[in-house]
Amino acid sequence: MSVLRRFTNLFRRSAMDRDIADELQSHIDLRIESNLAKGMSPADARREALLRFGNRTATKEHVTASDTTLSLAGLTRDIRYASRQLRRSPGFALTAIVTLALGIGANVIVFGVLNAMILHPLNIPNPDRLMEIANEQPGDDNQSYPDFLDYKARNSTFSDMAAYRMGLTGLSTAGSAQITWNFEVSTNYFDMLGVQPQIGRFFHPNDEHGPNSAPYIVLSDSLWHNRFNADPRVIGTTVDLNKHPFTILGVAPKDFHGTELFFWPEFWMPMVNEEQVEGYSFITRRSSHGIFVIGSLKPGVNARQAQDNLNAIAHQMKRENPTDDDTLVARLVKPGLLGDTLGGPAKPFLAALMGLALLVLAAACVNLAGVFAARSADRSRELAIRLSIGSSRWRILRQLLTEAVLISLAGGLLGTMLSVFMLRALSHWQPISEYPIHVTVAADATTYALALALSLAAGILPGLLPARQVWRTDVSDALKSGSNSAKAIHRITLRDLLLGIQIALCALLVTASLVAVRGMNRSLHAPFGFVPSGVMIAQTDMHMAGYANKSALPVQRQILNSVSQIPGVTDVAIINALPLSGSGSNWSVYKEGTADLRASNSIMTPRVYQVTPGYIRAARTALLQGRDFTWDDGPQKPNVAIVNSTFARKMFGDRPAVGLHFLGGDKTKYEIVGVVENGKYEMLTEDPSPAMFFPLAQIPDATTNVLVRSNLSSAESASALNRALTSIDPNLPFNFRGWSDRLSPVLFPARIATASLGVMGLLAAMLAITGIFGMAAYTVSRRLRELGIRIALGALRGQLIRAALARPFLVLISGSLAGLILGVLASRLLAALVYEASPRDPLVLLGAVASMVLIGLIATWIPARRALSINPAQLLRQD
Amino acid sequence: MAKNDLQGTLDLLVLKTLDQNGTLHGYGIVLHIQSASNDLLRVEEGSLYPALHRMEQNGWISSEWSLTETNRRAKYYKLTPQGRRQLEAAQESFDQLVRGVRAVLRYA
Numbered sequence: 001m002s003v004l005r006r007f008t009n010l011f012r013r014s015a016m017d018r019d020i021a022d023e024l025q026s027h028i029d030l031r032i033e034s035n036l037a038k039g040m041s042p043a044d045a046r047r048e049a050l051l052r053f054g055n056r057t058a059t060k061e062h063v064t065a066s067d068t069t070l071s072l073a074g075l076t077r078d079i080r081y082a083s084r085q086l087r088r089s090p091g092f093a094l095t096a097i098v099t100l101a102l103g104i105g106a107n108v109i110v111f112g113v114l115n116a117m118i119l120h121p122l123n124i125p126n127p128d129r130l131m132e133i134a135n136e137q138p139g140d141d142n143q144s145y146p147d148f149l150d151y152k153a154r155n156s157t158f159s160d161m162a163a164y165r166m167g168l169t170g171l172s173t174a175g176s177a178q179i180t181w182n183f184e185v186s187t188n189y190f191d192m193l194g195v196q197p198q199i200g201r202f203f204h205p206n207d208e209h210g211p212n213s214a215p216y217i218v219l220s221d222s223l224w225h226n227r228f229n230a231d232p233r234v235i236g237t238t239v240d241l242n243k244h245p246f247t248i249l250g251v252a253p254k255d256f257h258g259t260e261l262f263f264w265p266e267f268w269m270p271m272v273n274e275e276q277v278e279g280y281s282f283i284t285r286r287s288s289h290g291i292f293v294i295g296s297l298k299p300g301v302n303a304r305q306a307q308d309n310l311n312a313i314a315h316q317m318k319r320e321n322p323t324d325d326d327t328l329v330a331r332l333v334k335p336g337l338l339g340d341t342l343g344g345p346a347k348p349f350l351a352a353l354m355g356l357a358l359l360v361l362a363a364a365c366v367n368l369a370g371v372f373a374a375r376s377a378d379r380s381r382e383l384a385i386r387l388s389i390g391s392s393r394w395r396i397l398r399q400l401l402t403e404a405v406l407i408s409l410a411g412g413l414l415g416t417m418l419s420v421f422m423l424r425a426l427s428h429w430q431p432i433s434e435y436p437i438h439v440t441v442a443a444d445a446t447t448y449a450l451a452l453a454l455s456l457a458a459g460i461l462p463g464l465l466p467a468r469q470v471w472r473t474d475v476s477d478a479l480k481s482g483s484n485s486a487k488a489i490h491r492i493t494l495r496d497l498l499l500g501i502q503i504a505l506c507a508l509l510v511t512a513s514l515v516a517v518r519g520m521n522r523s524l525h526a527p528f529g530f531v532p533s534g535v536m537i538a539q540t541d542m543h544m545a546g547y548a549n550k551s552a553l554p555v556q557r558q559i560l561n562s563v564s565q566i567p568g569v570t571d572v573a574i575i576n577a578l579p580l581s582g583s584g585s586n587w588s589v590y591k592e593g594t595a596d597l598r599a600s601n602s603i604m605t606p607r608v609y610q611v612t613p614g615y616i617r618a619a620r621t622a623l624l625q626g627r628d629f630t631w632d633d634g635p636q637k638p639n640v641a642i643v644n645s646t647f648a649r650k651m652f653g654d655r656p657a658v659g660l661h662f663l664g665g666d667k668t669k670y671e672i673v674g675v676v677e678n679g680k681y682e683m684l685t686e687d688p689s690p691a692m693f694f695p696l697a698q699i700p701d702a703t704t705n706v707l708v709r710s711n712l713s714s715a716e717s718a719s720a721l722n723r724a725l726t727s728i729d730p731n732l733p734f735n736f737r738g739w740s741d742r743l744s745p746v747l748f749p750a751r752i753a754t755a756s757l758g759v760m761g762l763l764a765a766m767l768a769i770t771g772i773f774g775m776a777a778y779t780v781s782r783r784l785r786e787l788g789i790r791i792a793l794g795a796l797r798g799q800l801i802r803a804a805l806a807r808p809f810l811v812l813i814s815g816s817l818a819g820l821i822l823g824v825l826a827s828r829l830l831a832a833l834v835y836e837a838s839p840r841d842p843l844v845l846l847g848a849v850a851s852m853v854l855i856g857l858i859a860t861w862i863p864a865r866r867a868l869s870i871n872p873a874q875l876l877r878q879d
Numbered sequence: 880m881a882k883n884d885l886q887g888t889l890d891l892l893v894l895k896t897l898d899q900n901g902t903l904h905g906y907g908i909v910l911h912i913q914s915a916s917n918d919l920l921r922v923e924e925g926s927l928y929p930a931l932h933r934m935e936q937n938g939w940i941s942s943e944w945s946l947t948e949t950n951r952r953a954k955y956y957k958l959t960p961q962g963r964r965q966l967e968a969a970q971e972s973f974d975q976l977v978r979g980v981r982a983v984l985r986y987a
């Protein structure tokens with residue numbers, strides 16, 4: 001009885017008919033035969049058999065009907081009938097399909113991203129055994145290299161453990177250097193992941209014999225294609241990384257891009273060689289936390305056991321290295337999103353966005369339910385006729401459901417196609433141009449299954465509503481012409497309720513998106529502690545041209561000199577890492593006189609910047625007390641620092657900080673010479689955090705950001721800068737961008753949040769418009785006759801409009817109010833999503849009210865026009 | 880409460896007939912029921928064939944075209960294991976019906 005057989009039977013309908021006919025004929029023949037045997041005449045035998053059999057056609061019909069096969073044939077008939085019905089009312093079909101497509105599309109897109117970011121594993125063998133070792137504090141996911149070695153050597157729960165970090169390197173082939181993103185990895189990295197090279201070989205632990213012993217690199221497929229024309233002969237040749245020769249060992253597989261979900265490094269190099277490339281060594285410093293550590297769990301070990309095991313080791317390490325490992329507590333997270341630095345905040349946001357998308361779908365469903373209800377009310381007469389001529393209620397219900405399913409499938413298909421298109425665009429999008437980030441989101445089987453399930457649910461539930469009506473239809477009542485139009489007017493109908501709910505949902509979503517837009521606007525104008533507009537940044541890492549930190553300083557001074565000569569340049573300064581750029585480090589500081597410099601004795605861990613004199617002026621950071629650095633604050637002079645006001649308050653309370661001292665982690669004593677205003681350093685959403693500035697001349701750094709404030713256009717200043725800088729050292733790879741531009745990565749989350757909430761709000765607004773429009777148009781069309789009579793009796797335009805549209809407006813107003821109240825109540829949730837978001841903002845409330853009124857006006861415009869243009873004479877004549 | 884209706888009774892008769900006789904064609908089933916009931920029960924063809932097809936769709940019986948002793952083509956039915964279980968259930972429920980009806984009649 002398989003469905004397949006029924007299905008094939010469908011096409012063998014005639015064969016089956018013949019089969020049944022044959023069987024019945026054989027029955028008659030058998031009876032004739034036995035009649036003959038009893039001695040009847042052939043004619044009598046035949047007559048008696050036929051009489052006994054009765055109505056052969058009726059029997060045959062009954063047999064056919066009892067064949068379940070035919071319910072499938074009935075289904076195709078239903079489908080054909082339903083699509084004919086839908087073609088006859090294209091407006092209804094189109095509205096329903098588009099409404100659904102929007103709701104489904106929004107959900108599939110959000111789910112696609114959620115799927116790619118959170119549910120999808122890394123593209124490596126056995127990804128579910130892989131864990132990342134982060135620290136206790138969420139967001140603090142980096143380890144130090146010596147700690148990594150201890151964890152790796154002492155644990156009993158991981159089969160292997162590897163380390164990686166992202167780096168930026170000048171890679172030169174045949175003289176020309178290009179800034180290239182890479183992964184510095186421990187030499188067991190590829191072995192642990194179980195990947196195989198597409199050509200050549202990977203490096204292995206036995207290639208490594210201490211610091212700088214393994215000058216090898218492995219190319220990514222894209223680098224191999226773009227820079228080496230996919231030439232297999234590059235294996236064994238050397239390239240220069242920051243002026244040091246490295247041998248190309250092999251090329252990674254095409255789809256392998258390391259252990260970050262959205263980051264595509266250009267090549268991999270052994271971490272033991274980082275000193276050559278970066279100019280300083282972190283692999284021997286236990287206090288330098290800068291690498292990600294991932295491990296592959298042993299079979300049968302769960303994350304809990306592994307974490308306990310690592311914490312036992314952390315405890316030992318704490319005893320052995322009280323200064324550096326004082327606060328070490330391991331926490332296992334899923335790898336792929338910079339530990340969970342990215343995953344941490346992204347998860348609740350995406351979950352909330354998914355919730356909003358479901359709300360949009362709910363609004364679409366309610367909209368659809370209203371449309372279906374209106375339609376079946378209009379068809380009540382047709383349904384009554386069908387009932388009265390003997391159609392069963394179940395049969396009619398099945399018919400209506402078939403229509404609903406057809407619409408939901410069409411809507412789902414359209415929505416899915418739209419979202420697949422959008423997701424594909426998203427995959428090709430490089431959100432932040434200087435990072436090799438690819439948001440590889442593609443709709444997979446799960447996504448399609450979700451789309452199908454959602455569209456069926458979203459189509460069938462609203463489609464079931466009219467079922468109530470089919471059941472209640474009183475045939476004789478429904479057939480009386482002109483009935484039931486007047487009596488429902490003063491009752492709250494199901495349709496009103498549905499529309500009210502829908503508008504409330506839409507008002508909520510519109511409020512949410514306005515809140516987000518306002519929040520974004522505010523965070524763009526929040527005080528950064530510097531003024532980025534009018535500043536061009538020339539960025540380079542002088543390690544790439546072979547400089548060490550110390551030898552870079554004279555060249556940096558030369559750069560400042562020659563740039564300040566450019567006409568139009570008002571200020572120029574150098575800082576090693578820009579605030580809000582994602583780079584930079586934090587150091588622990590101690591009160592003067594602290595003897596035991598372990599981490600738990602430190603007062604705080606402020607952000608560290610090394611700057612040249614003039615930075616504070618060039619950045620337009622307000623100097624609250626004291627002075628800026630001068631070139632006199634040099635290597636042989638007392639160590640000095642400028643701190644921000646949070647630093648000063650945390651270290652010294654209300655005492656004026658200038659002239660006071662503090663200690664760094666290496667017991668160096670610093671004297672505070674100035675106090676500047678607070679700023680934003682890591683994130684826009686951070687609370688006021690401490691920061692300190694040191695003279696570049698005392699703590700040199702070859703990583704160089706030249707800040708140039710000028711009244712030139714950005715193109716002019718970039719070309720003038722380029723000329724000036726090439727004349728100093730043509731080998732230095734500089735890149736130029738406006739400071740505001742450079743901030744795009746920090747603003748990126750806020751922008752994404754705003755864009756996605758904005759789209760949700762827009763979708764909601766569109767749904768509200770179609771919902772109100774549908775209701776208003778329906779009301780007007782149902783009451784055309786009544787309105788015509790009113791006109792004939794001399795009703796004024798205002799009275800007419802009131803009569804026609806009072807109800808939709810009443811529903812609109814109460815729905816909007818409910819939505820606004822919900823929006824205000826949901827303020828906490830929104831505040832968590834978007835920085836600076838507050839729905840208690842009068843502008844937001846005003847905006848939400850205005851949008852809802854506007855939506856109401858747009859949606860009721862056409863029905864109102866129709867009500868006004870009624871020609872009573874013509875109307876009363878017909879029907 | 881056992882499910883009891885006339886259709887159920889016809890099903891029961893057909894299933895029992897097939898259980899006793901192995902394979903039979905529709906006409907054979909009519910004859911058997913008639914003779915086994917001493918001419919008390921007469922099965923209408925108009926009910927028998929829809930019932931046969933319904934039972935076949937339910938998987939209780941299976942059918943096959945074959946030749947009669949007189950070399951005539953006829954469709955033969957036989958019980959499936961599922962049909963056998965159905966027969967037991969139907970028999971049980973019929974017994975209940977009879978007991979119930981009898982009890983009521985005696986009481987009145």
